[in-house]
Amino acid sequence: MITVAVDCMGGDVGPAVTLPACEAFLSRYPQAQLLLVGMPAAFGAWPQVKNNVRCRIVPASEVIAMDDTVEVALRKKKDSSMRVAIAQVKDGAAQAAVSAGNTGALMAIARYLLKTLDGIDRPAIATQLPNAKGGATTVLDLGANVDCTAEHLLQFALMGSALVSATGGKNPTVGLLNVGEEVIKGSEVIKKAGLLLRDAAEAGDLNFYGNVEGDDIFKGTTDIVICDGFVGNVALKASEGLATMISGFIRDEFSRNILTKLAAIVAYPVLSAFKKRVDHRRYNGAALMGLRGLVFKSHGSADAFAFEQALCRAYDAAHHNLLGNVRDRIEHARHLLVPQGSSSELHNVPTL
Amino acid sequence: MITVAVDCMGGDVGPAVTLPACEAFLSRYPQAQLLLVGMPAAFGAWPQVKNNVRCRIVPASEVIAMDDTVEVALRKKKDSSMRVAIAQVKDGAAQAAVSAGNTGALMAIARYLLKTLDGIDRPAIATQLPNAKGGATTVLDLGANVDCTAEHLLQFALMGSALVSATGGKNPTVGLLNVGEEVIKGSEVIKKAGLLLRDAAEAGDLNFYGNVEGDDIFKGTTDIVICDGFVGNVALKASEGLATMISGFIRDEFSRNILTKLAAIVAYPVLSAFKKRVDHRRYNGAALMGLRGLVFKSHGSADAFAFEQALCRAYDAAHHNLLGNVRDRIEHARHLLVPQGSSSELHNVPTL
Incomplete structure (x- = not known):
């Protein structure tokens, strides 16, 4: 129970x-x-x-x-x-x-x-976003940490892997959000995180895919995408803003005149199916990891x-048993984890 | 000529x-x-x-x-x-x-x-993205600079203001991309950038609105949104990925069976108008500023x-005369600009 x-x-x-x-x-x-x-x-x-x-x-x-x-x-x-x-x-x-x-x-x-x-x-905030493969991509952090070290990103990767595998994903792939796929891209923190993630993958702690870009979140290239909270929050909110704009445009175009309103009636079952498919409510519930x-x-x-x-x-x-799963992952990867100090900037946690 | x-x-x-x-x-x-x-x-x-x-x-x-x-x-x-x-x-x-x-x-x-x-x-890369107000939001940087100081962000704001005002925007508003609207939000770089932008606004160098969030890009809250190249690139690509996913879903739903295909024919004029409205090709052409x-x-x-x-x-x-406009803006704000050194990390420039 x-x-x-x-x-x-x-x-x-x-x-x-x-x-x-x-x-x-x-x-x-x-x-x-x-x-x-x-x-x-x-x-x-x-x-x-x-x-x-x-x-x-x-x-x-x-x-x-x-x-x-x-x-x-x-x-x-x-x-x-x-x-x-x-x-x-x-x-x-x-x-x-x-x-x-x-x-x-x-x-x-x-x-x-x-x-x-x-x-x-x-701690980090993880959520799921729908992807073009019909599944969901788990993204973290979404805003709890505005400045992250490479070690924090490794911790997010371990926690994300525990989250996805606890709920049925077998050996989920982890992508490191970057501005290009090549290992030489990105800031120093990102490059170092790439090295740590490769080490973790070699040690069997997680399944690292490599760098991914913003569009890979919605392509579903990897099961998990990790990033610092600033980037994750901006990506999430920009996506919400775009989705709202697009649905507003669809509504506008279908309610323009009597003919487009009739078209909306004919297209109603299709529009409902579409709406259901992109319904962000289905993905509500972010995990504090x-x-x-x-x-x-x-x-x-x-x-x-x-x-x-x-x-x-x-x-x-x-x-x-997500909690046990996270504990096991962390324990297994203990050799890679070096304490980084904690953030006291609580006021930095954004609204979601 | x-x-x-x-x-x-x-x-x-x-x-x-x-x-x-x-x-x-x-x-x-x-x-x-x-x-x-x-x-x-x-x-x-x-x-x-x-x-x-x-x-x-x-x-x-x-x-x-x-x-x-x-x-x-x-x-x-x-x-x-x-x-x-x-x-x-x-x-x-x-x-x-x-x-x-x-x-x-x-x-x-x-x-x-x-x-x-x-x-x-x-230099920074600036582009326009469509917004819900029917206009476009100018966003920079989109990837030329993965690590930025507050002074770089001020320079982006001046260049963005020159770009928008050269092409007809009167006294364009500048938003600083952040994880919340409150001035206490964000990293140290962002908080310092906020102070510099406020100073610049008081000196009449630009029209600073304050912090904005990811969704404000598509809401059209400000004419210009500034951010470092890492964040801008991720936000742009995540938006592209989401737009591609949504149009794929619309196509799928309308081609599911004979009835939905008939609905697509009836809805064709509406779908075309919608497609035209979100056509990213209209916004092609990023400025190297x-x-x-x-x-x-x-x-x-x-x-x-x-x-x-x-x-x-x-x-x-x-x-x-965009170039003259940028020069004038920079000249006017000279009192606020302190050289920050240039980046030699050319390989970091992402694909757009």
């Missing part, structure tokens, strides 16, 4: 999104239990969740706002729903926590309460369907 | 693309002249271009291959069509040069022959329509 702790108050909407998502999740996973963390009054409107035998309410008296600073989240709101949810993981009452709240606060609290794993200097406990971040603007996916992702990770 | 020197041999295809593009360009610009640089035998099949009174063939006996190293391009092939085209600009025979050849070679040769402008440490002469880079895989756009862009830049 896997138990997931849910920050029911987090996100742009809060309980009106998180609780219907919990209901759908419980139907989908008959083996799952949920700890619903939040202000007790918030659950009144959702008796079907509140009274579900596989749910238990864990009260929390505060809520971290989307614009609260990390300092406020960490030092002032000690009874926030986010913190109480993560504390359930720390205390062993839950095997994973999920929140749609403020990314910076989530990372700071998770790191403060759970600590990083031995051999890991900095490298901590001594599983924490998943949902997009703040997630709807119930999207938040449900984040819950599923957290459940699957716990079910497949 | 503006004269543009064309490397007719460059690109994946060469004369079969560049010469039809020259023909179309000459019809569009009755005031333009072209210097057609290449192996004389290559022009035989295109008498209508070769014999045009506004064209003159400038022979070159060598061609730089797309996979030639910068060293080969610079030191071995001294009579390449690319080099001879740029030499026309140096010698004053042409006001701009255009090539679809190898980006690294083009940047290296342009820099070697033309030199950088006073006050500019490193910061040199003592105008050089434009076409995508290597450009077709004749796309290559023609690069020619138009080069013509417009020369016509609007």
Whole structure:
């Protein structure tokens, strides 16, 4: 039996999104239990969740706002729903926590309460993006670390490999994001990371493909793409911006006049299939990797369907023992890992 | 009268693309002249271009291959069509040069022959990307500089402002690409760049908006977005990869079966309008900024329509005295510019 702790108050909407998502999740996973963390009054409107035998309410008296600073989240709101949810993981009452709240606060609290794993200097944020092969590419880091050393990138590669192989990918390939495929390309950090990754591959610690470029994320050239958090965040957001622009253009063109509106009706089944295929909600739920406990971040603007996916992702990770998998990978690669010091720039964690 | 020197041999295809593009360009610009640089035998099949009174063939006996190293391009092939085209600009025979050849070679040769402008440490590559406002966002650097200082980013901002204002944009806004809008976000280099840009704005050297995020490129939040070449290159290529994936999905869905194919016929005018709107060929032609002469880079895989756009862009830049505009901006901001040393890592210039 896997138990997931849910920050029911987090996100742009809060309980009106998180609780219907919990209901759908419980139907989908008959083996799952949920700890619903939040202000007790918030659950009144959702008796079907509140009274579900596989749910238990864990009260929390505060809520971290989307614009609260990390300092406020960490030092002032000690009874926030986010913190109480993560504390359930720390205390062993839950095997994973999920929140749609403020990314910076989530990372700071998770790191403060759970600590990083031995051999890991900095946690990273990993997510999946759809690719042209019909699968998904796992990308990390997405913004937790704006300045990275080569050793940090190696740690991300090990954590990404653990994440993908824990959920079914056999010997997943790792690509190092760069401005060209040749080994002489890139900054000094990237070139050094390439050498470390080659060493790790030779030692059997991971399956290194080599350098990849930005378009390889969506081509699906490798199962995993690693990069520093600045680059990953910009690539992710630029892609979101482009996808939004393109869907806006499609909508505009189909609603231009009566004829194009009729065309939209005829093309409706095709457009729906297309929309389903690129639906980013299916990929909601980024993993905070490298901590001594599983924490998943949902997009703040997630709807119930999207938040449900984040819950599923957290459940699957716990079910497949992601944490043990990461620990084993790190242990195996211990000979390559040199402590790099940790970053205290918590305010640098971006919104996702 | 503006004269543009064309490397007719460059690109994946060469004369079969560049010469039809020259023909179309000459019809569009009755005031333009072209210097057609290449192996004389290559022009035989295109008498209508070769014999045009506004064209003159400038022979070159060598061609730089797309996979030639910068060293080969610079030191071995001294009579390449690319080099001879740029030499026309140096010698004053042409006001701009255009090539679809190898980006690294083009940047290296342009820099070697033309030199950088006073006050500019490193040339940068600038291009336009379409935005949701129906206009275009100018982004630089796209890969010439993988490691940048804050001062380099300021130089990019000045050059970008000159580029956009030379071609009609009044007092264009500059955004600094970052992982969040708040001034405390980002690496030390980015934070320092933010301070320099604020100083420059106060001194009236440019119009600084503040930090922007990846999605702002496609939202069109600012006219110009500046970033280091690593980040810019990844963002550009990730966007290209996503756009290719999305158009592949649309094609797949519309060709799934007889019904969806009929829907495609009905939706054809809408799909064409959409396709035209996102047609990246319209934005072909990246400017190599910061040199003592105008050089434009076409995508290597450009077709004749796309290559023609690069020619138009080069013509417009020369016509609007882009070079003088850049010089004036740099001169005005001289008090803020401290030489930063130049990069010798020519092999780092990526393919575009």
